[in-house]
Amino acid sequence: MITGKNYIGFQQIANGNxxxxxxxxxxxxANEVVFTEATSSEINQAVALASNAFLSYKTMxxxxxxxxxxxxxxxxxxxxxxxxxxxxxxxxxxxxRAKGERGRTVGQLRMFANLVAxxxxxxxxxxxxxPIREPMPKSDIRKLLxxxxxxVVFGASNFPLAYSTAGGxxxxxxxxxxxxxxxxxxxxxxxxxxVASAIIKAAQKxxxxxxxxxxxxxxxxxxxxxxxxxxxxxxxxxTGSIKGGRALYDLAAKREEPIPVFAExxxxxxxxxxPEALKENGSDWAKxxxxxITLGTGQFCTNPGLxxxxxxxxxxxxxxxxxxxxxxxxxxxxxxxxxxxxxETNRKKASSQANLKVVAEYGSVLKDNYAKQTVTTVSGDVFxxxxxxxxxxxxxxxxxxxCKDVEQLKHIISKLEGQLTGTxxxxxxxxxxxxxxxxxxxxxxxxxxxNGVPTGVEVCPSMNHGGPYPASTDSRFTAVGIHSIKRxxxxxxxxxxxxxxxxxxxxxxxxxGISRLVNNKQTHDVxx
Numbered sequence: 001m002i003t004g005k006n007y008i009g010f011q012q013i014a015n016g017n018x019x020x021x022x023x024x025x026x027x028x029x030a031n032e033v034v035f036t037e038a039t040s041s042e043i044n045q046a047v048a049l050a051s052n053a054f055l056s057y058k059t060m061x062x063x064x065x066x067x068x069x070x071x072x073x074x075x076x077x078x079x080x081x082x083x084x085x086x087x088x089x090x091x092x093x094x095x096x097r098a099k100g101e102r103g104r105t106v107g108q109l110r111m112f113a114n115l116v117a118x119x120x121x122x123x124x125x126x127x128x129x130x131p132i133r134e135p136m137p138k139s140d141i142r143k144l145l146x147x148x149x150x151x152v153v154f155g156a157s158n159f160p161l162a163y164s165t166a167g168g169x170x171x172x173x174x175x176x177x178x179x180x181x182x183x184x185x186x187x188x189x190x191x192x193x194x195v196a197s198a199i200i201k202a203a204q205k206x207x208x209x210x211x212x213x214x215x216x217x218x219x220x221x222x223x224x225x226x227x228x229x230x231x232x233x234x235x236x237x238x239t240g241s242i243k244g245g246r247a248l249y250d251l252a253a254k255r256e257e258p259i260p261v262f263a264e265x266x267x268x269x270x271x272x273x274x275p276e277a278l279k280e281n282g283s284d285w286a287k288x289x290x291x292x293i294t295l296g297t298g299q300f301c302t303n304p305g306l307x308x309x310x311x312x313x314x315x316x317x318x319x320x321x322x323x324x325x326x327x328x329x330x331x332x333x334x335x336x337x338x339x340x341x342x343x344e345t346n347r348k349k350a351s352s353q354a355n356l357k358v359v360a361e362y363g364s365v366l367k368d369n370y371a372k373q374t375v376t377t378v379s380g381d382v383f384x385x386x387x388x389x390x391x392x393x394x395x396x397x398x399x400x401x402x403c404k405d406v407e408q409l410k411h412i413i414s415k416l417e418g419q420l421t422g423t424x425x426x427x428x429x430x431x432x433x434x435x436x437x438x439x440x441x442x443x444x445x446x447x448x449x450x451n452g453v454p455t456g457v458e459v460c461p462s463m464n465h466g467g468p469y470p471a472s473t474d475s476r477f478t479a480v481g482i483h484s485i486k487r488x489x490x491x492x493x494x495x496x497x498x499x500x501x502x503x504x505x506x507x508x509x510x511x512x513g514i515s516r517l518v519n520n521k522q523t524h525d526v527x528x
Contacts, residue, residue, distance in 0.1 A: 002033050002086065002190045002193050002194060003033075003193070004019075004033050004034050004035040004036055004189075004193070004217070005036060005193075005217075006036070006038045006042055006046075006214070006215060006216050006217050007193075007196045007197070007200055007213070007214055007215040007216075008042055008045050008046050008049065008214055008216075009045075009046065009049040009210040009211045009213075009214055010200055010203070010204060010210050013042055013045075014036035015036075015039055015041070015042065016036050016037050016038060016039040016042070018036070018037035018219065018220075019034050019035060019036050019037070020034070020035055020037070020186060020189075020219040021033065021034060021035065022035070022089075022090045022186070022187060022188060022189055022190055023090070023187070023336055023337065024089050024090065024092070025091065025092030025333050025334060025335060025336055025337065025340075025368075025369040026088075026092045026333050026369075028337075028367075028368040028369060031089055031090065031190065033189075033190055035186070035189045035190075035193075035217045035219075036217060037217050037218050037219055037220075037222075037223060038216040038217055038218060038223050040226060042216065043216065043223060043226050043227060043230070044230075046181050046211070046214035046216060047150060047181065047227070047230050047232050047233060048211075048232070049179075049210055049211025049214065050150035050179040050180075050181055050211045050212070050214065050232070051149070051150055051179075051211075051232045052209070052211055053179045053208075053209035053210065053211035053212045054147075054149055054150060054177075054178070054179050056209050057177055057178075057179055057208065057209055057212055058146070058147045058177040058178075059177075059503075060177065061504075062116035062117050062118070062119045062512075063117055064206070064207075065113075065116045065117075065174065065175060065177070066113040066114070066116050066117035067113075067206050068174070068202060068203065068206045068208055068212075069109045069110070069112055069113035069116070069171065069174060069175060070109070070110060070113045071201075071202035071205055071206050072109050072166055072171075072198060072199050072202040073105075073106040073109040073110050073113075074202070075197075075198035075199070075201045075202045076102065076105065076106055076109075076166060076195060076198045077102075077106060078198070079194055079195075079197075079198060082194065083098075083102065083191065083194050083195070084098045084099060084102070086190045086191050086194055087101075087102075087160055087161065087188070087191045089190075090160065090187060090188040090189075090190055090191055091160060091187070091188060091191075091335050091336075092333035092334060092335055092336075092369060093296075093333075093335070097296070098161075101159060101160070101161040101162050102161055104161070104162045104459060105161040105162050105166055105167060107459060108162070108167070108168050108171050108459055109166065109171050111171075111459065111482060112171045112172060112174075112175035112482070112485065113175070115175060115482050115485070116175045118514070119505065119512045119513075119514040120514040120515040120516075121145075121482065121485060122144045122145045122505050122514070123143075123144060123145055123491075123517075124142070124143070124144045124505040124506055124514060124516040124517070125142065125143040125144070125516065125517040126141075126142045126143075126506060126516060126517065126518045126519070126527065127140070127141045127142070127519060127520075128140055128518070128519060128527065129496070139495050139496050140495065140496050140497070141493055141494070141495050141496075142493065142494045142495075142497070142502065142506040143491055143492065143493040143494075144491075144492060144503060144505050144506060145176075145486070145489040145490065145491060145492070146177070146489060146490060146491075146492045147176045147177035147178045147488060147489055148176075148178060148234040148235050148260075148488055148489060148490060149178060149179075149232070149233075149234030149235070150178065150179045150180075150181060150232060150233050150234055151169075151173040151178045151179070151180050151181070151233070151234065151235045151236070151237060151488055152180075152181050152182075152183060152224075152227045152228060152233050152235075152236045152237070153167075153169040153170050153173065153180055153181070153182045153183070153236075153237045153238075154182075154183045154185070154224060154236070154237065154238040154239070154240065154244075154248075155167075155182060155183065155184050155185030155188070155192055156185060156239035156240060157185055157187050157188075157240065157335055157336070157339065158296075158299045158300065158301070158335060159239070160185070160187075160188035160191045160192070161191070161195065163239045164182070164184075164185060164188070164191075164192060164195070165182050165184065165191075165192045165195035165196055165199070165215060166195045166198070166199055168459075168479060168480055168484060169237035169239070169262075169479070169484075170182060170199075170213075170237075172484045172485045172487065172488060173235075173237065173487075173488045174212070174213070175485055176485050176488040176489050177488075177489075178234070178235070178488045179211055179212045179213065180212070180213050180214075181213075181214045181215075181216065181227060181233070182196065182213075182214070182215045182216065183216055183218055183223055183224045183227060184196075184215055184216060184217050184218065186217070186218060186219045187335060187336045187338075189217055192215060193215065196213070196215035199213045199215075200213065221247075224248070225251060228248050228251045228252055228255075228259075228261070229251055229255060231255070231256070231257065233259065234259055235259055235260050235261075235262070235487065235488055236248055236252060236259065236260070236261040236262065236263075237262050237263075237479075237487070238261060238262070238263040238264070238265075239263070239264045239301070239479070240263075240264075240265065241265060241266060241394075242265040242266040242392075242470045244263075244265075245261070245263030245264070245265040245470075245473060246263075246265070246470070248261050248263060249261045249263060249473050260474070260487070261473055262472070262473060262474060262477060262479065262487045263472060263473045264301065264420070264465070264466065264471070264472050264479045265470045265471060265472065265473070266301075266391075266392040266394075266470055266471070267301055267302065267305075267392065267419045267420040267421065267467070267471045268305035268306045268390070268391075268392050268416075268419065269302050269303060269304050269305060269306070269419055269420060269421045269422070269423070269445075269454045270306045270307075270308055270413065270416060270419060270422050270423070270441070270444075270445075271289070271304050271306065271307045271308065271422075271423040271424075271425065271454070272308050272309075272409065272413070272422070272423065272424045272425065272426075272437060272441065273285070273307060273308065273309040273315070273318065273425045274309075274310075274424065274425060274426040274427075274430050274431070274434065274437075275309075275310055275312065275314055275315075275430075276426065276427040276429075276430040277425040277426045277427055277430065277451070278309070278314045278315065278317070278318050278425075279314055280427055282314065282317060282318045282321060283321055285318065285425060286318055286321035286322040286324075286325050287325050288453060289304060289307070289322060289325075289398075289453065290322055290325035290326040290328070290329060291329070292304050292453040292454070292455045293326060293373065293375075293396055293397070293398045294326065294329050294331075294332070294373050294396045295455050296455075297331075297332045297333065297334050297335075297371050297395060297396055298343075298371065298373070298394070298395040298396030298397060299334065299335060299339070299394065299395065300455050301420060302420055302421050302454040302455050302456070302457060303394075303396075303398075303454070303455060304398055304423065304453065304454055304455070305392055305393060305397060305398050305399065306398065306399055306401065306416075307322075307398060307399070307400040307401070308400075308401050308403060308409055308412060308413070309400065309401070309402060309403065310402075310403055310404075310405065310406065310409065311379075311380075311402040311403065311404050311405075315400075315402055318400075319359055319375075319377055319400050320359075322360070322375055322400070323359045323360035323375050324360075326360050326373050326375055326396075327360055327362060327373075329373065331362055331366050331370045331371055331372060331373060331396075332370065332371070333367075333369050333370050333371075334369050334370070334371050334395065336369075337368070337369055339394070339395075340369045340370075340371060342394065343371055343393065343394060343395035343397070344372075346391070346392075346393045346394070346395075346397075347372070347374055347393055347395065347397050349388075350376065350388070350389065350391075350393055350397070350399070351374065351376055353378075353386060353388065353389060354382075354386075355378065355379070355382045356376055356377070356378045356382065356389070356399075357376060357377050357378070358374065358375075358376050359375050359376060359377050359400075360373070360374060360375040361373075361374045361375075362374070371395050371396050372396075373396035373397070374396070374397045374398075375397075375398055375399075375400065376397075376398075376399045376400070377399065377400040377401070377402060378399060378400075378401055378402070379401070379402050379404070380401055380402060380403035380404055380408045380409070380412055381404070381408075383401045383412060384408075384411070384412060384415065390415075390416065390417065406434070406437070409437065410436055410437055410440045413437070413440040413441055413444060414440055414443070414444070416444050417444075417468075417469075417470055417471075418444060418445070418446075418467045418468025418469050418470060418471040418472075418475065419444055419445045419446070419467050419468070419471050420445065420446055420447065420454075420465065420466065420467045420471045420472075421445055421446065421447045421448070421449060421454040421467075422441040422442075422444065422445035422447070422448050422449070422454075423448070423449040423450075423452065423453065423454055424437070424438065424441065424448070424449070424450055424451075425451055426450070426451070431450070443468075444467075444468060445467050445468075445471075446464045446465065446466045446467030446468070446471060446472070446475060446478075447463075447464050447465070447467070457480055459480055459481060460481055461481050461482050461483065462481070463478065463480050463481040464478045464480075464481075465478050465479045465480035465481070465484075466478045466479055494506065508526060508527040508528075509526050509527075510524065510525070510526050510527070
């Protein structure tokens, strides 16, 4: 049952006066439950509980944390159709998408459970003492990764499960040993409360300290701002707009003790289409990209919003085929009226720019909150002269830029802001002739795709979901996969420390049986 209250540790509390409701985009009306925004007192209470929980949770064994993470996954599955129906009522998305995202969320939790149960992720490094070394003795120095402290995670509008309450940020932070306070997204607060209830049940069943998790409601920016500025919060995870992510980053930087903000923000995900690829498979690529552009109503951070090709008959034919294919696809509902309104505003602003041509726009009258998929085209010269054309239009919109030659193509790539992904469509022999294009793309993106689409982010160790600013605030880290845990930890060294007082990961006997770097050799062996 959804109450509309905040989870402050294990307690549900709602003492505030600010209330709001979520919205059903398909039905175009508000949902029934009233949610109460967290007060300053409740924020302070949640952070105090998290700080206290950190004292014991940071030293908890990987096995116990794994049990907790698996229990969260079990409790989410136990919510069954109540969660699915709530998800759909708050997003306008279909049941299949809800179940798929639930599966990804559960999979991520179990992935981190396996990671911490095995234990080698702490990157234990040991350099044993050399007391008779000349001209100076060498100390015994041992290093591992330790958690930062309480983490604030902001729910994402477009992924109510996989990037929100128990999503990748929360799962990786809990796995690292950091308590989590979620600032629930107001568009899917009911979904968030249900998932929060699952986390709380799992925490209680597995003996976790109260405060290891809290979930705070908020309809505006005040709760999030207070959390980021709170001196006992040590890191922030965010998925959303450039404006929102940058505001949090600036708040964190202005603190007396600045803290890291790991924000995944805007991306137009450029796609370079080389001539031979269009000659060989132009029709297939047109169908494939029409589907990619409209997938999830274009509400993915990896939506292909910019297609770059070389001017000529082949590119012109592709633009016509893409336009035809995208108009065959039935429009779909966006997440919320506010997101739909923003899409319409940005779509019309982009489409009205000088010397830009709209080549496809769904023309029929649509139901409320349904998006008109749109394709535009512009020359490379115009694109370079008009920076506003470089901005993301969040929704089923894409722009094809006709570059006059390869040199202009490389120049345009170099002028792009940082992106999550880049894609190159080319024949197997053709790609070898464009090393500079590949290099230029590598400098601007976090993941480079060959002959595919950017939509769809595989959750695996080799996935990098991040990129140069403003795709993310720190391109050294991924928000997806096991290595996302590194955002919430820092390296820590012990020098000449008694062996019996060291963490198990650093003891001579290697009681955890993990892989360690011992005197520059990776090994599972004990130290004698």
